[in-house]
Amino acid sequence: MALTKNERRLRIKSRIRKVVSGTETRPRLAVFRSNKEIYAQVVDDVTGKTLAAASSRDKDITKSEGSKSELATLVGKSVAEKAIKAGVETISFDRGGYLYHGRVKSLAEGAREAGLKF
Numbered sequence: 756m757a758l759t760k761n762e763r764r765l766r767i768k769s770r771i772r773k774v775v776s777g778t779e780t781r782p783r784l785a786v787f788r789s790n791k792e793i794y795a796q797v798v799d800d801v802t803g804k805t806l807a808a809a810s811s812r813d814k815d816i817t818k819s820e821g822s823k824s825e826l827a828t829l830v831g832k833s834v835a836e837k838a839i840k841a842g843v844e845t846i847s848f849d850r851g852g853y854l855y856h857g858r859v860k861s862l863a864e865g866a867r868e869a870g871l872k873f
Contacts, residue, residue, distance in 0.1 A: 757791070759868065763852075764851075764852035764853065765852060766852075767852040768851055771849060771850065771851075771852065772849070775847050775848075775849050776826075776847075777797075777798045777800040777801070777846075778800070778801055779799055779801060779802070780845075781833070781845050781846060781847055782797045782798055782799045782800075782806055782838075782843055782846055782847075783797070783798050783799075783800060783846065783847050783848075783849045784796075784797050784798075784834070784838075784846045784847070784848050784849060784856040784866065784871070784873070785798055785849045785851060785857055785864075786798075786848075786849065786850055786853065787851055787861060788851070788853055788858055790810055790858060791811075791823075792810060792811045792828045793810065793811050793823070793826070793830055793858050793859075793862060794808070794809075794810040794811075794830075795808065795809055795810070795830055795831065795862055795866075796808035796809075796834070797834060797837075797838045797841070797843060797846060801807040801830030804826055806838060806841045806843060807834055807837035807838040807840075807841050807843070808834065808837070809830050809833035809834035809837060810830060811823075811826045811830050811867045812831075813833065813865060815833070815872050816829050816830060816833060820823075823854045823858055824857060824858050824861040825861070827858040827859070827861040827862040827863035827865065828861045828862065828864060828868075829865065830862055830865065831861065831862040831863060831864065831865025831866035831867075831868075831869065831870040832865040832866065832868060833869075834862075834866060835866040835867075835868075835869030836869055838871060839869070839870055841872070843871075844870070844871065844872060845871070845872045845873065846866075846871055846872070846873050847873065848863055848873045850863075
């Protein structure tokens with residue numbers, strides 16, 4: 756029985772989540788990628804709180820034009836700026852079962868450019 760793309764991704768995601776979890780000193784940067792949009796949030800898994808979040812649907816990012824990869828870079832910068840305001844400098848990156856390629860990679864590079872360390 757073949758797995759669907761999403762079932763395969765969820766399996767990979769659960770394998771990653773066994774290892775990657777966010778703490779107060781080093782929260783997790785979680786990424787969700789849909790066909791049109793990309794979402795990122797910085798999560799402290801100990802308390803279960805989201806410290807910062809950004810998506811390609813945010814007003815400041817929706818106004819800018821470019822490819823989906825370019826928008827993902829802007830989302831990465833935006834979430835990094837919000838995280839730094841919240842007092843977070845180092846994070847662990849959770850790619851959510853997606854390959855570290857394309858939009859996910861662009862988001863990570865944007866977050867690094869804005870000053871987050873992983």
